[in-house]
Amino acid sequence: MLKKISGLKKGLIGEIIIPADKSISHRAIMFSSLAKGSCIINNFSGGADCRSTLEIFKELGTDISYTDSKTVKINSDGKLHKPSASLYAGNSGTTTRLISGILAGQNFDSVITGDESLSKRPMKRIITPLSFMGADIESNDGYLPLVIHGKELTGINYESKLASAQVKSCVLLAGLKASGKTTYTEPYRSRNHTELLLDYLGADIKVDGTSVTVCPSELSSKDITVVGDISSAAFFIVAGLITPKSDILMKNVGLNPTRAGIIDIVNRMGGDIEIVDKNIISGEEAGNIRVRYTENLKPCVIEGNDIPRLIDELPVIAVLASQAEGQTVIKNAEDLRNKESDRITSLVSELVKIGIDIEERTDGFVIHGKSKIKGDAILDSKNDHRLAMSFYVAGLVSEQEIGIEGFEWTKISFPEFEELMLNLMTN
Ligand code: S3P
Numbered sequence: 001m002l003k004k005i006s007g008l009k010k011g012l013i014g015e016i017i018i019p020a021d022k023s024i025s026h027r028a029i030m031f032s033s034l035a036k037g038s039c040i041i042n043n044f045s046g047g048a049d050c051r052s053t054l055e056i057f058k059e060l061g062t063d064i065s066y067t068d069s070k071t072v073k074i075n076s077d078g079k080l081h082k083p084s085a086s087l088y089a090g091n092s093g094t095t096t097r098l099i100s101g102i103l104a105g106q107n108f109d110s111v112i113t114g115d116e117s118l119s120k121r122p123m124k125r126i127i128t129p130l131s132f133m134g135a136d137i138e139s140n141d142g143y144l145p146l147v148i149h150g151k152e153l154t155g156i157n158y159e160s161k162l163a164s165a166q167v168k169s170c171v172l173l174a175g176l177k178a179s180g181k182t183t184y185t186e187p188y189r190s191r192n193h194t195e196l197l198l199d200y201l202g203a204d205i206k207v208d209g210t211s212v213t214v215c216p217s218e219l220s221s222k223d224i225t226v227v228g229d230i231s232s233a234a235f236f237i238v239a240g241l242i243t244p245k246s247d248i249l250m251k252n253v254g255l256n257p258t259r260a261g262i263i264d265i266v267n268r269m270g271g272d273i274e275i276v277d278k279n280i281i282s283g284e285e286a287g288n289i290r291v292r293y294t295e296n297l298k299p300c301v302i303e304g305n306d307i308p309r310l311i312d313e314l315p316v317i318a319v320l321a322s323q324a325e326g327q328t329v330i331k332n333a334e335d336l337r338n339k340e341s342d343r344i345t346s347l348v349s350e351l352v353k354i355g356i357d358i359e360e361r362t363d364g365f366v367i368h369g370k371s372k373i374k375g376d377a378i379l380d381s382k383n384d385h386r387l388a389m390s391f392y393v394a395g396l397v398s399e400q401e402i403g404i405e406g407f408e409w410t411k412i413s414f415p416e417f418e419e420l421m422l423n424l425m426t427n
Helices: 022-034 048-059 093-103 124-132 165-177 193-200 230-242 261-268 304-309 311-321 334-338 343-354 385-395 407-412 417-425
Strands: 002-005 013-017 036-042 063-068 071-077 109-113 136-140 143-149 157-159 182-185 204-208 211-215 247-254 272-281 284-292 326-330 358-361 364-369 377-380 402-405
Touching: 002 385, 013 417, 022 036, 022 048, 022 071, 022 093, 022 165, 022 193, 048 063, 048 093, 048 407, 093 109, 093 124, 093 143, 093 165, 124 136, 124 165, 165 182, 165 193, 165 211, 193 204, 230 247, 230 261, 230 272, 230 284, 230 311, 230 385, 230 417, 261 272, 261 304, 261 311, 304 311, 311 326, 311 334, 311 343, 311 364, 311 385, 334 343, 343 358, 343 364, 343 377, 343 385, 385 402, 385 407, 385 417
Parallel strands: 013 247, 157 182, 377 402
Antiparallel strands: 002 402, 036 071, 063 071, 109 143, 136 143, 182 211, 204 211, 247 284, 272 284, 326 364, 358 364
8 A cells, every 4th residue: 555645834733642562462361271271461562463372272172252342351261272373473573472482392393384474584593592592493494384293391401692582582481391491692682572471470580681581480460461572652742743843642552662772862852741640550560751852852872772762763763863953873773684684775765755865774773864764656565564653754844745655554553543633633
């Protein structure tokens, strides 16, 4: 679907409620299915990725039903059951990598498949540590489909070169059912939703710096309320900062420090951002974010331990940096090439078409601001939800119209995106 967007004459003004966090929604379904008993998940994500997880756990025998569009009821006997068909993870890397850790230690075999994009994403990063634990996994040379032959697993002490929450979570989930303890160490701290939610549900889990240790544990059922997704809020944070006359209040945003890197970056760039009314919801920090148009944004360097704290926000941060005065450098972000598309090549190839001065590097990009976004081009989202939404944000300040090919892929994480944007345009 081709979406057309052209520069706004007035600002984005008003209040919006940011929909549920995708990472936490996945984990809420998975961990509640492993716990014996009943619970309610409030504010479950409406994105297609989380729906893939939900359907897979139904296939694995958990009784899961919607009581309304955002509320899910789970009733589990605490065990998973042999699926009668292969498990289709759609576009979702989180679903695939986390359930692999869960399935590797079951007493049945299972097969995981996915769409075209997911089938190009590397799975060796999980197959390697799981194999050290005794897992028996066949793959298509490190890619989907995965054939997982359930086995008894043994705990390991694993040092990862990647700061990846998906790999970390996969190993920790395998560790829940393995004999002995499992310790996972990462170079920088990646998002810690797995650690927080496992702790909330009573698992034996301990964090020491960048190491996490889990011992075999039974989980208890407990209601979970999912906070809003800061990765979704990111599009509105950038839109508000770069669109003249804007003033946006985003309510119910997750502010977990391992996810909130974009807020630090906006502060470094001198953006007008304020955090108010902080609280804790089901073990996660949350609050409201207010952003206002900022004329003189400064450039910055984004690298090292910044990266895992804002990995999904880098495409829209590139759009933000294009409106700052000077050179912004993003490095150590090579894993962006392994996301729903190669987000380095795709972003650079499309943003230059509309007049943004951005150069590709092996591990990131360099943006020379301030660029006049001239528009008058059709950008290919490469069927990548975050690219589609980032291009839309660029379109808000474009001189001429921008077309976005594949805009329907926003349904993967944020089906409400355009409706919320349109609400702010009419105030
Ligand atoms: C996620 C972790 C990140 C992120 C993805 C969701 C998660 O991936 O890009 O969108 O929920 O654990 P990596 O951990 O592989 O960087």
